[in-house]
Amino acid sequence: MIPEGDNRHRHVCNTCNTIHYQNPRIITGTLPIHEDKVLLCKRAIEPRYGLWTLPAGFMENGETTEQGASRETWEEARANIALSGLYTLFNLPQINQVYFFYRGHLTDLDFGPGPESLEVALFEEHQIPWEQLAFPVITRTLQHYFSDRKHDHYPVRTEDIIRPPRAR
Amino acid sequence: MIPEGDNRHRHVCNTCNTIHYQNPRIITGTLPIHEDKVLLCKRAIEPRYGLWTLPAGFMENGETTEQGASRETWEEARANIALSGLYTLFNLPQINQVYFFYRGHLTDLDFGPGPESLEVALFEEHQIPWEQLAFPVITRTLQHYFSDRKHDHYPVRTEDIIRPPRAR
Numbered sequence: 001m002i003p004e005g006d007n008r009h010r011h012v013c014n015t016c017n018t019i020h021y022q023n024p025r026i027i028t029g030t031l032p033i034h035e036d037k038v039l040l041c042k043r044a045i046e047p048r049y050g051l052w053t054l055p056a057g058f059m060e061n062g063e064t065t066e067q068g069a070s071r072e073t074w075e076e077a078r079a080n081i082a083l084s085g086l087y088t089l090f091n092l093p094q095i096n097q098v099y100f101f102y103r104g105h106l107t108d109l110d111f112g113p114g115p116e117s118l119e120v121a122l123f124e125e126h127q128i129p130w131e132q133l134a135f136p137v138i139t140r141t142l143q144h145y146f147s148d149r150k151h152d153h154y155p156v157r158t159e160d161i162i163r164p165p166r167a168r
Numbered sequence: 169m170i171p172e173g174d175n176r177h178r179h180v181c182n183t184c185n186t187i188h189y190q191n192p193r194i195i196t197g198t199l200p201i202h203e204d205k206v207l208l209c210k211r212a213i214e215p216r217y218g219l220w221t222l223p224a225g226f227m228e229n230g231e232t233t234e235q236g237a238s239r240e241t242w243e244e245a246r247a248n249i250a251l252s253g254l255y256t257l258f259n260l261p262q263i264n265q266v267y268f269f270y271r272g273h274l275t276d277l278d279f280g281p282g283p284e285s286l287e288v289a290l291f292e293e294h295q296i297p298w299e300q301l302a303f304p305v306i307t308r309t310l311q312h313y314f315s316d317r318k319h320d321h322y323p324v325r326t327e328d329i330i331r332p333p334r335a336r
């Protein structure tokens with residue numbers, strides 16, 4: 001039953017005729033830092049199998065964006081991290097996603113691939129595989145970081161990533 | 169059918185046995201400013217009927233957090249606003265919500281109550297009805313604003329709002 005006065009977008013399930021609300025989802029992750037290096041994970045899953053990413057995944061019920069970011073960092077990179085604040089925030093309206101990345105420092109070097117990663121490694125700036133990054137949000141977060149690092153000042157960076165319409 | 173390797177939280181619908189993913193939802197809104205005043209809306213809906221709030225509501229698919237904030241400002245306060253950046257961000261893990269508030273200036277004074285508001289008005293700092301604000305996120309956003317305004321500097325403020333466990 002549709003509640004009175006309810007004018008939100010909703011999805012009425014074909015199978016059961018019940019309302020299931022559909023809203024954008026949050027993906028939360030980290031930019032893990034050790035000395036002058038950043039940690040990246042090589043994806044063991046589709047999409048973008050074999051490309052490099054920062055640890056990130058869907059925020060779950062009952063957790064904060066920070067907790068989700070730390071959890072994903074453990075799940076994908078078996079890494080422990082001390083967060084130092086929200087850093088980048090992206091809207092991807094065409095796929096109904098909002099990304100959060102937190103800066104943080106590795107608290108030890110006992111990292112390694114979780115089930116969704118083929119490999120986990122530390123990269124200096126000149127070693128970053130720019131042509132093999134999995135998603136634009138990863139490229140933008142790393143670009144912001146290496147630029148902001150010159151001044152050691154990391155304000156929250158917010159951006160919309162709009163895909164150009166497909167050529168016909 | 170549960171996809172292979174899927175270890176996310178999910179809700180299997182009692183009625184149809186289909187998986188409906190459940191994730192935290194984003195509520196997006198604005199702190200509308202005109203000269204030394206802020207705009208508040210008196211709620212015409214439950215919860216917190218009759219209490220004062222900032223315009224905000226659930227982000228919808230296909231829009232950015234900024235677009236959702238502007239849309240809600242129009243829907244609830246019939247106000248046009250020029251946004252000047254993300255200002256406060258709250259995690260409410262116990263109710264699976266993440267709140268965004270954008271600062272912005274009214275572009276004209278043709279505002280008035282939408283269907284979810286009883287009344288819309290501008291308040292100077294000493295006129296704010298602190299005891300009749302609808303939600304802690306509203307109180308905190310206004311407190312941050314009047315404090316940050318002294319220095320005319322508005323960094324992004326992030327906070328977790330954790331409710332104390334209920335007394336038994």
Ligand SMILES: [Zn+2]
Nearest residue numbers: 013016181184
């Ligand atoms: Zn269903």
Ligand SMILES: [Zn+2]
Nearest residue numbers: 013016018181
């Ligand atoms: Zn269902």
